[in-house]
Amino acid sequence: MEKQIELKEITKQEVDFAQWYTDVCLKAELIAYSSVKGCMIIRPYGYAIWENIQNILDKEFKKTGHENVYMPLFIPESLLQKEKDHVEGFAPEVAWVTHGGTNELEERLCVRPTSETLFCEHYANIVRSYKDLPKLYNQWCSVVRWEKTTRPFLRSREFLWQEGHTVHATAEEAKAETLQMLNIYADFAENCLAIPVIKGQKTDKEKFAGAESTYTFESMMHNGVALQTGTSHYFGNNFSKAFEMQFLNKENKLEYMYQTSWGVSTRLIGAIIMCHGDDKGLVLPPNIAPIKAIIIPIGKDEAVFEKANEILSNLNAQGVTTKIDLSEKSPGYKFAEAEVRGIPLRVEIGPRDLANNVVTVVRRDTGVKTQVEIEKLLDYVLAELKNMQKDMFDRALERRNGMIYVAKDYQEFKNLADTKPGFIKTMWCGDRACEEKIKEEIGVSSRCIPFQQENLGDKCICCGKKAKHMVIWGKQY
Amino acid sequence: MEKQIELKEITKQEVDFAQWYTDVCLKAELIAYSSVKGCMIIRPYGYAIWENIQNILDKEFKKTGHENVYMPLFIPESLLQKEKDHVEGFAPEVAWVTHGGTNELEERLCVRPTSETLFCEHYANIVRSYKDLPKLYNQWCSVVRWEKTTRPFLRSREFLWQEGHTVHATAEEAKAETLQMLNIYADFAENCLAIPVIKGQKTDKEKFAGAESTYTFESMMHNGVALQTGTSHYFGNNFSKAFEMQFLNKENKLEYMYQTSWGVSTRLIGAIIMCHGDDKGLVLPPNIAPIKAIIIPIGKDEAVFEKANEILSNLNAQGVTTKIDLSEKSPGYKFAEAEVRGIPLRVEIGPRDLANNVVTVVRRDTGVKTQVEIEKLLDYVLAELKNMQKDMFDRALERRNGMIYVAKDYQEFKNLADTKPGFIKTMWCGDRACEEKIKEEIGVSSRCIPFQQENLGDKCICCGKKAKHMVIWGKQY
Structure with a gap:
């Protein structure tokens, strides 16, 4: 087999975030290495994400009068x-x-x-x-x-x-x-x-x-x-x-x-991985996911396959790019594979589901399972993709905002940088000398002078002279 | 002004085909040179043709199960x-x-x-x-x-x-x-x-x-x-x-x-230029042209501009990518510019046209001018684009077929190669030695062994031994 995903092979984020990141890139088949040092092969699944990025941005560029050369x-x-x-x-x-x-x-x-x-x-x-x-x-x-x-x-x-x-x-x-x-x-x-x-x-x-x-x-x-x-x-x-x-x-x-x-x-693909991913692998926002839903039939019942294929055709016909996993792997293995690839929705269907005319839909981001009547599936999928997109943004925003700190003096600045991962906001005089001193002594660089300024005080956090801007500082990739 | 097209600047095909080709590439703004020797800049108009090629082929590749990496x-x-x-x-x-x-x-x-x-x-x-x-x-x-x-x-x-x-x-x-x-x-x-x-x-x-x-x-x-x-x-x-x-x-x-x-x-862009172009410049097949029609208002009448813009919106809304030339250049200059760029249809509208509720449509390939009632314009444009596509293929086929010759013996082969531009069909034994001799003495190389074979005789044109294939020979780029 091309690939044996074993979940234990993905390092946990809290154990080693960098290793987790590399594991996800490889296990989700976004990239592969070659004998060309320092370069990567972008595999079909990774490239499909890039194509979606290209298509959306290219339309925006053209709408605003830009031409490609x-x-x-x-x-x-x-x-x-x-x-x-x-x-x-x-x-x-x-x-x-x-x-x-x-x-x-x-x-x-x-x-x-x-x-x-x-x-x-x-x-x-x-x-x-x-x-x-x-x-x-x-x-x-x-x-x-x-x-x-x-x-x-x-x-x-x-x-x-x-x-x-x-x-x-x-x-x-x-x-x-x-x-x-x-x-x-x-x-x-x-x-x-x-x-x-x-x-x-x-x-x-x-x-x-x-x-x-x-x-x-x-x-x-x-x-x-x-x-x-x-x-x-x-x-x-x-x-x-x-x-x-x-x-x-x-x-x-x-x-x-x-x-x-x-x-x-x-x-940007690195940002998607590190902003949304979890210990099971990638989590893709529906608006950029190459595959929005994957259907996994359970068992070997012909009638189940037939219904699964019918659902597949319906979803695809309605513009929801959907795949079906008909390989000989076990359901558990297929679930793990769909999870590591971050496919937004997983649609499970087995003989009992078929008898009840329902499927089980699992959201990748929350893991929540919902039984859905087959005839209502399309509406449910469309709504859940929208919900998931919004929920993912809201969660990322909440997490980020919870990791932005304010430092009022130099010691607090140092303490925060040493103990709290995230961004730190301070006032700054605008002098490069202070910026360089902060970089050297505190170990953070200026991320930007935000357009949305806040007045956190009158003095530069570093030299104490009159402050010109509020700056956001942080460690960076 | 960015560019001063003067028709006399395009060398005539029969005078110097190679120079004509380069002139068209530059005057149609397909390419530009830079200080990077041997490389070219593909300008927006040239790149738009390539994007159309990409879009069409990429869909075919994906339809047949291919993935990009x-x-x-x-x-x-x-x-x-x-x-x-x-x-x-x-x-x-x-x-x-x-x-x-x-x-x-x-x-x-x-x-x-x-x-x-x-x-x-x-x-x-x-x-x-x-x-x-x-x-x-x-x-x-x-x-x-x-x-x-x-x-x-x-x-x-x-x-x-x-x-x-x-x-x-x-x-x-x-x-x-x-x-x-x-x-x-x-x-x-x-x-x-x-x-x-x-x-x-x-x-x-x-x-x-x-x-x-x-x-x-x-x-x-x-x-x-x-x-x-x-x-x-x-x-x-x-x-x-x-x-x-x-x-x-x-x-x-x-x-x-x-x-x-x-x-x-x-x-492929070179092929389009050299297969269809004429002494006025590029002629683009409608199916690949980035701009299908260009509207050129004549005079400075506000009502004409208004109607021209209305036509523009209608055609674009119906999926016919159309531009309008509102620059300060003279109509004759605009016509020449549209011609050198090979835009399939030119739509002229002046005060008298407006009074009669008509426009004049000029086909780039034939130069034929037709008065069309404005309310019938969309149907006319759609039909003419189709006709032009077919006519261009038919003309290219007829011209090509008229330039394919049959050689039955080595002397005839040599005479044809020396005097008739085009392809020459002969029988061939399959030996590389004969192929090399033909290349050296007659100055043509084998283009291919066509799938559609014809039996032109039993003997190799070169050595006289038993023939295996009919081959097409020619000079090549």
Whole structure:
């Protein structure tokens, strides 16, 4: 057999969260390893989740006027070096192609870690006047960053993502774009992935290499650790100036373009796993689950198989993607397999059920079993998928909110960071020196300056000088 | 302005077909060049064509039970070398990554030219018994081949494609899969791209590096040159043995898996351009066109704009993807722009049209103009899109058939090859020596051994020995 799931093989979360995570990635058949170190194979079930993410987001991008393009995989070293901060941020972690066939290349090429430089060069070539603006491009592709320690979905030498790159005639329009895309991401995370997020701005220390400002939506995993799930950057003219991206404005004068970029990646799958998973494996929010329900017939009764197949056809015909497990495994084994894969609803049917014209429906998130009359099954399934989606979000929100603490002084800050997994809110003066001291002494980094500010006091938690912002701190993936 | 189309800038086909092709790729904004030599940027309009290709084929793949996966971009040199023919075929033309960040890699990695080796390793890891078979995987990705001379879509150092890789418990099943996928491709080419194809088998000389047999569908471009548009390979156990891909069969004995792979690429876009394009630019078959109709209002009459927008909404609401050109360019300029982009139908509306409650519809392929009552426009558009699709296929078929010649002796073969662009059918003994001699002396290569054989005689055109097959020969891209 391809795979022998034994539940004891999944490490318990409280025993070793990191090992639990890896176990789930493998046992739920989201990924597999290969001889390519630091890279992962995304298996059909994992890739189907990514396809659902792509389909939903791509529609949102197109609705807001974005077009997809494809840029080359390679970036010549000289092009990468054009923007100073950008090359400093990325050059240390790129893969270099030095040979084509048997010939050494005249100039080495890096495998794209991100494509700002290629988009900049292209925009400089194709935009002449304000009439050509805005250009709202996006690409779905893979990127490479030569990480030393890797983990499936969270930090992999290659990962799949989308990168939006836009140029505008005014700073206002570009800033509005940056926030529009952040909101699309955040709504998607909350409504489809059932992951509550905190929207805010990154500090200068934590912003993207080359950006004027970086906006983020931060989520908290089961173990209280933060995951930066996606970012949206406003570049101002930083890259425009480096790449001579000018256009004739309405006054017929040359002006630099205003630019944004924004991206989310397969990291979102890591967030789903760590936000919702439990000791039995994955728990998928119905809105993103590739399979919404699985039917498991009990016994070998022909009439049961027939009814099970009829239910299968009905659910699929009504748009509820449903599978049936007709393998020779035992029911208990099939239950465990459906659980580890996080399929929202399990529909059991045996001879006695058939005689009573009912099935047993089990919710993956709560384990609650309900007998449902077969003729009412479709309505029940549709309603329960909706309920489960909402319940998963509500539970994640409650758990997260219960793990956000307020620190009023430096000692309390240290105590909280040492003893309480989760986020800590404090006031901050805005100085990088304080941020670095906190990182070093307390071991947490700034997650973001939330848009929703609260006034927790007047003084910076670190230096005691006048506070500028409330910041959320935490340990991060 | 982003782009100044001047028709004189498009070279005429009969003057220089290659230059015409490049002109169309650029002027229709399918691609752009960048500082990455030998690679292309696929612009929104070109990428939209690829997205349509992807959507249609992906549905067919899934309907026939295939699942999408994602394999790493890199292949360790040792893995590439496992299958002798395969490494010989690909090693000379791959890009090598030698450094990650500042460190030299212990083993260099090639950027995948194709992913057989990765799939083989994976299948060896996940398949144990016949119960795990078949595995029907596909991936959409980009691949890299370090070509010396490159041309947009036809031969590019990086291109987008899909590669299907399947393993089966029996040779029969694998062979059936190979042919099933070839048929899916061929039907797609004929029904969606309006490109007539000839299905057949590649000779041993022309087959894929490592395959037992390669099936192909060949199409003919406007200039009589062949384009190998897609291939489907049956591997037998070649790779299975090299990669130790064994499974327990029903008799509980270890057996090697039977394998296939099949792929089509952005080359299909090149085929569309060269099969249907004319001196005005691209001509897109309606079934694959990203924009089915474009509305061009004439003059500056508010009532005309209003009616034009109403027509736009109606057509889009009925699923006919329609755009409107409201730019400040002249009507003639807009017509030329719509023509170069190959939009199937142009809908013109001016004040006089509005007064008569009509529009003028112009077909891109024929240039025929028809006055249509506005209230009958939707039906007319739907019917004309269908007609145009069929007419384009019929014309391409007629042209192609008119350019297929029969050679009965070697001198006639040579004369035809020297004077008549197109394909030449001859009998062949099956010997590689004759095939190589023909290639060298006559300058044509074997396109395929068509499934639909004809008996043109008993003797090989080259050596005069007993003929085994009818072969189609031609010059190729």
